Each structure stands twice: as structure tokens, then as C-alpha cells.
Amino acid sequence: MAPTDRHLSRRAFTAAALAGTGAAVALPAAQAAPAPAAGGEDARIAELLAGMSIEQKIGQLFVAVGYGSRADQAHESNTSTTGVDTIAEIVRTHHVGGLIFFVWSENLESIEQIATLSNDAQDAALDSGGIPLVISADEERGVVHRLPEPATPLPGQMALGATGSRAHARKAGEIVGAEMRAAGLHQAFSPVVDVNVEARNPVIGVRSLGADPGAVARLAAAQIKGLQGADCSAAAKHFPGHGDTAVDSHLGLPVIEHTRKELDELDLPPFVAAIDEGIDSIMTAHIMVPALDDSGVPATLSHPILTGLLREELGFEGVIVTDSLAMEGVRTLFDDDRVPVEAILAGADQMLMPPDLVVAIGGVREAVASGEITEERLDESVRRILAQKLRRGLFEDVHVDVARAEGAIGTSRSLGAARRMAEDSLTLITEQEGALPLAEGATVLVTGAGTAEKLDVVVDALIELGHAATALVDAGPERAAEAAAAVDAVLVLTSSSGFTTPAAQVELVGALAATGTPVVHAALRNPYDVVHVGEVAASIAAYGNADASLRALAGVLAGTVAARGKLPVAIPAADGTGEAFPLGHGLG
Numbered sequence: 001m002a003p004t005d006r007h008l009s010r011r012a013f014t015a016a017a018l019a020g021t022g023a024a025v026a027l028p029a030a031q032a033a034p035a036p037a038a039g040g041e042d043a044r045i046a047e048l049l050a051g052m053s054i055e056q057k058i059g060q061l062f063v064a065v066g067y068g069s070r071a072d073q074a075h076e077s078n079t080s081t082t083g084v085d086t087i088a089e090i091v092r093t094h095h096v097g098g099l100i101f102f103v104w105s106e107n108l109e110s111i112e113q114i115a116t117l118s119n120d121a122q123d124a125a126l127d128s129g130g131i132p133l134v135i136s137a138d139e140e141r142g143v144v145h146r147l148p149e150p151a152t153p154l155p156g157q158m159a160l161g162a163t164g165s166r167a168h169a170r171k172a173g174e175i176v177g178a179e180m181r182a183a184g185l186h187q188a189f190s191p192v193v194d195v196n197v198e199a200r201n202p203v204i205g206v207r208s209l210g211a212d213p214g215a216v217a218r219l220a221a222a223q224i225k226g227l228q229g230a231d232c233s234a235a236a237k238h239f240p241g242h243g244d245t246a247v248d249s250h251l252g253l254p255v256i257e258h259t260r261k262e263l264d265e266l267d268l269p270p271f272v273a274a275i276d277e278g279i280d281s282i283m284t285a286h287i288m289v290p291a292l293d294d295s296g297v298p299a300t301l302s303h304p305i306l307t308g309l310l311r312e313e314l315g316f317e318g319v320i321v322t323d324s325l326a327m328e329g330v331r332t333l334f335d336d337d338r339v340p341v342e343a344i345l346a347g348a349d350q351m352l353m354p355p356d357l358v359v360a361i362g363g364v365r366e367a368v369a370s371g372e373i374t375e376e377r378l379d380e381s382v383r384r385i386l387a388q389k390l391r392r393g394l395f396e397d398v399h400v401d402v403a404r405a406e407g408a409i410g411t412s413r414s415l416g417a418a419r420r421m422a423e424d425s426l427t428l429i430t431e432q433e434g435a436l437p438l439a440e441g442a443t444v445l446v447t448g449a450g451t452a453e454k455l456d457v458v459v460d461a462l463i464e465l466g467h468a469a470t471a472l473v474d475a476g477p478e479r480a481a482e483a484a485a486a487v488d489a490v491l492v493l494t495s496s497s498g499f500t501t502p503a504a505q506v507e508l509v510g511a512l513a514a515t516g517t518p519v520v521h522a523a524l525r526n527p528y529d530v531v532h533v534g535e536v537a538a539s540i541a542a543y544g545n546a547d548a549s550l551r552a553l554a555g556v557l558a559g560t561v562a563a564r565g566k567l568p569v570a571i572p573a574a575d576g577t578g579e580a581f582p583l584g585h586g587l588g
Helices: 010-018 039-050 054-060 076-082 087-094 111-127 157-163 166-182 213-229 260-267 269-276 303-313 339-346 357-370 375-391 402-408 412-425 452-464 477-484 503-513 527-531 547-558
Strands: 062-065 098-100 134-137 233-239 281-284 319-321 427-431 443-448 468-472 489-494 519-523 538-541 579-581
Touching: 039 375, 054 062, 054 357, 054 375, 062 087, 062 357, 076 087, 076 357, 087 098, 087 111, 087 357, 111 402, 134 233, 134 375, 157 166, 157 213, 157 412, 166 213, 166 402, 166 412, 213 233, 213 260, 213 269, 233 269, 260 269, 269 281, 303 319, 303 339, 319 375, 339 357, 339 375, 412 547, 427 527, 443 452, 443 477, 443 503, 452 468, 452 489, 452 547, 468 477, 477 503, 489 503, 489 547, 503 519, 519 527, 527 538, 527 579
Parallel strands: 062 098, 098 134, 233 281, 281 319, 443 468, 443 489, 489 519, 519 538
Antiparallel strands: 427 538
């Protein structure tokens, strides 16, 4: 498409988006192709392609789930979904280009175990064709984290948004990337760059950096710089934007009713910034966007969205990875053998987590045999995948030092960075005069949402700061009120995954406030709880329950931490209408 007056260069578009003016900004016209990569890389990719069979090329397009903590461990779930018993057999039999690790698939027990599993899976790949795996995880940190202890307990995306700090965002990316690589993983399906303007959003929420597209773009670009600076591939998600939906695409097919102008102003700026930052991959969303494609298919399966918009208009040349193909949002229109075919025809390169790998690969094999998917189209995706692997050094030395892996994770420097991020993120939303800090040596009851372990983190921090603190776990309103009458102040924690705070939590806060003992409320997930819990002495948004955030919360009560964060989203009134607290609000 030839440039017109409505198009800016991508550089100018990004600059305008980052300025956060809120003015309409046109997306760029198709960009001229950049100069080809160095001849050595092109020649290496051509050599690898020439030596691959059709089966191997098809396999490279799939990122599989394998069950078990060892590569040679038989598991019945593998047999039922992949036709073989072990992770090593999945790699050898299906020539998959990647694996994704999860706790629920029993891949993530300890850092030493993960590093060993990664090395052994790579051995299986190298023995059966010489193409190393890209091993990935949904490592966002905050509420979505995968690596076990001692991985750094970083605050999540909305906490970073509350700091407004590109330095914090970049450091968070560096820490995640370095810890992933130390454990033998090479791709974080992060950062989430969805602009969360819907308080009822059940799936994004605190996983988003916020509701200001300019701020989201700036911070996401910094995270990407950090991640990929640590030689870990980043994946901006979920294209073209999952921030304005009240439906979870794991369970259904959301519809985004934004106009093209709204998409240009709100949803797309962070993806443009990610592309300008040189991001390795972009993950699709299982959402319908009629303004971009009125055919009724989700973005993951839409040629106008993936090829027309992402490839041709925005100029993205990296790997397009689907969101999980096991999610209902992408399985509503096609059977499991057709979903990956439709995704490839739309322009996707990597098929993530098909529910049945044998069925999915079989569907693509049939499409290639019939000519529906040409070998040239197959080669386009394989080239991008190989280029990403070469870029991240996977053909140089794909193994990690198991003995040293754990020592490189959760270092004192990383823990210190997490502490500073958390302290800068806490947002004081309401406060009665003189409520904070608490009087020196005040006795404090800590109760509400959270496990005994999490409540104890707060209690221990308060004790270290000179307060007599106790935790009350899983207490009903009557028992909690009785305990509150015997202390100087109460810290009550709530946690909601959507806009509405659970009724039992609201009842607990009300019972505590009725005792007359000063109640400090802290929302450990979405910040919207403040409009549901009633009048309290003070209300703080923590945006997550990472240990660093919990310790910072204790610091705010004790007066050693100033709550400097600003709301990265607006908070509606309790009935969902109007605005109780604007974006940028914060009393600290």
C-alpha cells in the first residue's frame, strides 16, 4: 500500500504514541523491507532448510507441552495427547521446534531439575535432526510466574505501571531474561502489552501495565530491551489487544468493538513500540475484531489481521506465535486438526500448545500434501523460527551449567531491585488524616485474603520494623472482629480477579471497621477493591502479592516506605458507572 497523508513513519507514530497526548495517531504505511541479514546467517538458514524434510519443517512450527520432570520419564498424559510416552520421544518423533514448561505439566520442580530437563530435551533435538529447541514459559512475574524458588519475586505489570519507571521495567526484563536463560529457557511469553481499559476484564487485569497506551508502550519497550538484552526472546501479547473485554478467551470468544480509529489510538501503539524495539515475537489473541476482519474468525486465524495489519501495515518481520490452541476462544469455529492450518494460512508461524499434537500435526501434514499450504509458505515460517534461534545463540551452545544454574537466580542484586520496584509501586488511594504511618510500636493484626505464608511475610516485616504483629488466617468476621478489638490497628488484605470484590472479603472488612479499631486496607491484586470495601482509615493498592510488595506494604504502615505509586488505571464507582479515582491518582 502506498503511503498517504494519513500515515506517519513508524518512528513518528511511536514518538507521538509515547508522548501520551491522547490525540489520534495514524498507523504507518507498509515499510520498505530492511537490508537482508548478514550473508552468513542467510546462508546458514538456507543450508538448514535444504537439509530438512517436510516432516521436520512442519514440526518446527509447533511448541508442544510435554508432561514430566525428566525427559525420559513416561507419562500417560503424553501418550494421550502426543502418541508417545516421554518428552524426549515427543521431540524425536514430532521434530517440534519448541517446548513450553508449566507447573501443572510437572516440568517445574526446582531450578536444577529444570536445567537438567532442558539439557536432556536439547540432546533429543540435536540427536534427531540437529535443530535446537526454543524452550519457553509464561514468565510474566507478578501473578503469572513459572520458575520456582529462588526466582526473584518481582512485582507484576500493573505494579511497574504504577511506578512509571522505564528503568524499573527494563531491570525487570533483564532479571526475568537472565533467570530464564540460566535455567535453560529461551523465550518468555512476555510482556503483556494489552491496554487494560475494562475494569471487568477477567483475564488481563494486573497483568497489564495500565490504561494509558503511551505509558504502556514506553514501559513495554523498556521491558523488551531488558529481556532481549539478556538473550531471552520476548513476545508481546495479545495482538491486536485484549485489554477491553469482559470475556476470558480461555473460556469463550471475546469481541472487541473498537473502531479502527480507537484501535490506532488505544490498542496498537504498544505493539508498534515493540516492533521498533526489535522484538523477536508477537503473540496473537483469540478475539474477534470486526473493524479489522468482519468474517467472524478470531485474530489468531485472521489473514487481514496477521498478514494485512501486522506483517504488511506494521512491518513486523519476526515470529508470530499463536496463543494456546487449547483455549476455547480459538476452537469455536474449527476442529483441532483445522485450527493450526487456518492459523498458518492467516500468517502465524508458531502453533502453541495444540490440545492434541498428533491431530494438529496431522492436519498441517494433510494441508501441505494437498497443496493448501505450499512448501514455500512452510519455509517462510521456518526461516523466521531459525533466524530467532540463531539470533539467541541456540546453535552455538544450547546447554546450561546445571551446577551453577540456581546460583545465578534470585541474587541479592535482583532481590534489591525487586524491593525498589515494589516500594515505588504502592499507591495510597485513600487516607483519613493521620492514619499513616502507625504510631511507633503499635500492635497490628494482619488478616484477610492470602495464605498463612503470605500473611507471615507481612507480619515478619512489621516485627522487624518495631511493631508487635500477629496473623489471623481464614477467620470469619466475628472472630476477626474479636481479635481486632485487642490491637491498635488492623491490616486487612483483599484480592479480586475482576472488578467485583468477593462478598466474604467485603463482609470481613466491614466487620473489622465496625470495631472502631483503625483499619488499613490493601488490595493485593486489582486496585478496584477500594470502592467496594466501605470506609476505612486508609486504602492501598499493591497490585500483587509478591514478597517484595508485601514487605513494602509493611514499610508503608511503619513509615519507612513512602507510597509513591500512581494509579495506572482509572477506578470506576462501585456500580460500574462514573469514575471514583482517575488514572494517575495517588496520595503519596
